[in-house]
Amino acid sequence: MDQANSVVELRQYAQHWKDHHKSIAFIPTMGNLHAGHLSLIEKGQSLCDRTICSIFVNPMQFGANEDFNHYPRTLDQDIKHLEAIGCDLVYLPTASELYPQGLEHITQIAVTDLTDNYEGEHRPGHFTGVATIVLKLFNIVKPDVSVFGKKDFQQYRVIQKMVDDLNLDVEIIGSETTRETSGLATSSRNQYLSEQQKIQATLIYQTLQDSAQQIQQGERDYKKLEQQAITSLDRAGFNTDYFCVCSSDTLQPATADDRKLVILVTAGLGNTRLLDNIEVDLW
Numbered sequence: 001m002d003q004a005n006s007v008v009e010l011r012q013y014a015q016h017w018k019d020h021h022k023s024i025a026f027i028p029t030m031g032n033l034h035a036g037h038l039s040l041i042e043k044g045q046s047l048c049d050r051t052i053c054s055i056f057v058n059p060m061q062f063g064a065n066e067d068f069n070h071y072p073r074t075l076d077q078d079i080k081h082l083e084a085i086g087c088d089l090v091y092l093p094t095a096s097e098l099y100p101q102g103l104e105h106i107t108q109i110a111v112t113d114l115t116d117n118y119e120g121e122h123r124p125g126h127f128t129g130v131a132t133i134v135l136k137l138f139n140i141v142k143p144d145v146s147v148f149g150k151k152d153f154q155q156y157r158v159i160q161k162m163v164d165d166l167n168l169d170v171e172i173i174g175s176e177t178t179r180e181t182s183g184l185a186t187s188s189r190n191q192y193l194s195e196q197q198k199i200q201a202t203l204i205y206q207t208l209q210d211s212a213q214q215i216q217q218g219e220r221d222y223k224k225l226e227q228q229a230i231t232s233l234d235r236a237g238f239n240t241d242y243f244c245v246c247s248s249d250t251l252q253p254a255t256a257d258d259r260k261l262v263i264l265v266t267a268g269l270g271n272t273r274l275l276d277n278i279e280v281d282l283w
Contacts, residue, residue, distance in 0.1 A: 001082055002089045007140050010091050014052070014141055022049040026143035026170075028134060031055040032072040033081050036178040036186040040147045041087050043175045047145050053082055054091040054137055060103050061129030072188065091141070098136060109135050111158045111165070114251050118264055119154050119275075122241055130155060131162050138163075138170055146170050151177040151185050153262055153277045157251060177276070179205070185276045192272045201269055203236050207243075208263055208278040215245070215280050220256045229265070239268035248279060259283050 004010040017024060025044025029037050037053075044051045055078055062068040075092075082090055099106055109131040114120075120127050138146070148156045160172045178186040183205040184198060193201060207229050219225060222245040229243045245254045248262040261280040266273060 001079070001087055003079075004089060004091050005093070006097060007093070010052075010089075010093075010140055013089055014143075017050050018142075023144045024048055024141065025051045025145045025147060026137070026141045027051065027053045027147050028137050029053060029055055030057045030071065031078050032074050032188045033078045034186055034188060034190075036149055036151065038081060038085055039178045040149055040175050041082070041085060043147045043173065044145060045086065047147075047173065048143075050088045052089045052091055052141055052143065053087050054093065054141075056091075056093050056095075056098070056133070056137075058129060058133045059095060060099070060106070060132055061126050063123050063125060066123070072191070098133070106132065108132050109162065111162050114154065114158050114161055117251065118242055118244065119266070122266070127155070127158050131158060134159055135162065135166070135168075138168060143170055145173055147173045147175050149177065150174045150279075151187070151276065153248075153264060154251060157248075183209075185274075187274070189272050189274060193269065197269055197272070200237060201274055203233065204238075204265060204267060204274060204276050205278075207232060208265060208276060211243075211245070211263055212278050212280045215261065215282070222254050233265075233267050237269065241266040241268070241273075243267075 002013060004013055014024060025048035027040045027044055041051055041053055057071050057073065059068050079090060108128050110128050111131050115127040148159055150156055156174050163170060163172050180186060182202045184190065184201050211225050211229055214225060226243050226245060230240045233240045243265045245261055245263050246252060247254050247258045248260045254261050259282040262277050264277045266275045
């Protein structure tokens with residue numbers, strides 16, 4: 001696996017591949033890689049000739065109460081994982097290169113409409129940080145395809161909208177959520193759960209499945225469904241931030257006329273905030 005540490009190095013690799021008519025899939029990450037990340041790279045490998053994975057803990061997407069300095073950094077292990085699945089190139093930029101004048105002077109990308117609620121409400125400024133760094137990386141890498149996990153469904157839609165709105169020449173592919181055998185969505189945050197909490201956390205996906213089943217069976221009182229789910233999770237020991245039935249296109253609260261839905265949930269368990277969703281197609 002090749003490694004690039006600067007914009008110049010990365011562009012040399014990418015241009016060489018393009019000169020030889022090789023398509024490029026790009027997967028941006030913050031490292032601490034797990035099976036979910038690796039599945040995104042494997043998806044990219046199935047779609048393109050070459051795959052690039054970036055590892056960069058982006059300070060711009062951390063809020064005031066989120067500890068950037070304690071985000072898990074496992075670079076040596078990450079590189080071993082990438083080599084094992086045959087990733088072609090890992091890109092390891094530094095903050096000083098991507099933000100040479102500091103965060104306070106960087107041009108910011110604010111994606112409208114999709115960022116007001118849910119994670120955008122609970123983590124102000126988060127999606128501006130995500131959109132800005134992803135656009136920078138797209139401009140550096142110039143990939144044909146970029147793969148994002150649907151576990152972070154709102155993030156996936158935000159990036160999709162940014163690409164559409166700004167006419168970027170990259171295809172955004174959503175990859176289905178990777179789950180543990182218990183149904184728990186694979187996440188870096190799972191490492192902070194005790195074994196008992198991991199068992200308890202499976203209730204999130206079970207609740208999503210139960211709500212989806214009720215919708216498929218004809219339930220259209222989404223507010224009632226949401227409240228039932230929140231009450232159930234909170235009684236089981238969670239601190240539920242939101243449980244919302246939404247249009248998967250607009251992420252606005254679903255109406256009885258909507259046919260493509262996504263149920264978004266984020267719930268705290270102990271000191272760990274867990275995020276998941278399930279799509280419901282009523283066509």
